[in-house]
Amino acid sequence: MRRRPRLGYAVTAITVLGLVGALCVLHADDVGSALGSVPPLAMAGAVALHVATLGLRSEAWRLTLAAAGGDSLSRPVVHGANAAAFVAGTLQSQAALPARVALLRRLAGGRAPRAGQIYVADVPIFALELCATSLLLIAAVLTGRGPWWVAPGAFALALAVLLGARLAPERFAHRPIVRGLAILGDRRRRGALVLLVAGIAALTVARVWLILALCGLPHGLDEIAWVFAALGIFGVLPLGPGAPPGATLAAIGAASVGAAVAAGLLLSASGIVAVLVYALGIAVAPRLGPLRRSHRRRRHTVAADELEDAAVLA
Secondary structure, X not given: OOHHHHHHHHHHHHHHHHHHHHHHHHOHHHHHHHHHOOOHHHHHHXXXXXXXXXXXXXXXXXXXXXXXXXXXXXXXXXXXXXHHHHHHHHHOHHHXXXXXXXXXXHHHHHHOOOHHHHHHOHHHHHHHHHHHHHHHHHHHHHXXXXXXXXXHHHHHXXXXXXXXXXXXXXXXXXXXXXXXXXXXXXXXXXHHHHHHHHHHHXXXXXXXXXXXXXXXXXXXXXXXXXXXXXXXXXXXXXXHHHHHHHHHHHHHOOOOHHHHHHHHHHHHHHHHHHHHHHHHHHHHHHHHHHHHHHHHHHHHHHHXXXXXXXXXXX
């Protein structure tokens, strides 16, 4: 039974990538012109923005886990599990969460919350991100673009998810799984989570703005809002690396198909590179600690020897 969904996900992702490839061929001049005008430094900036986003996302997840009973989980363990999950998610978004849960429980052992609580710990982050998306859509609708009912509908949905997640621990206190939502009732951590999710949204908006501008596409608040929302929707679909091009096409592709495909490819490429950079940094960081300490010890030893030599000469 499990093989059929996986096969369906793979077929869907390959089909979308094939459609994106076909659009690249049909609009080769526009796509090539948009990609060719992107300076390497600007692409590096897009990668850096996404690396920072991944770091904030891992910190947000660490907060929700701590509120669920994972106070003893260290940053290296949480960021390491999330980094590996991000790598899995670049190929298939549905693989990210199971990989994250399995890796966290393996790395943390008995210190990790239950599997169900880890799954549920993403809900507060999702609800707050949905609130951020709805606020951006309200701003877009106020500028005159898009159906008027989309923004209020998204905001109502965000509030419903947030309220449900807030009340569930009280209503179903006898069920251990709802401890994954405990952060919404934790005043000390709740404010920090809101700030982290706001930072995630701000960095994503900055990356979208940068890439739209680089591809010569309109990059006002309304265009950014619709691309931001489309990225969220397409990101949960089994589209793999084809999700960002699909999102940009859905949001702004009717008028400039070639440039929209190029923008989606840049979003996808910068995201994949950022995930690899983040994962590599997390893998290398533990080894740098002993090297730094050894270097400091050598410096102290050299300094002590120099002081001893100076005292002898004096």
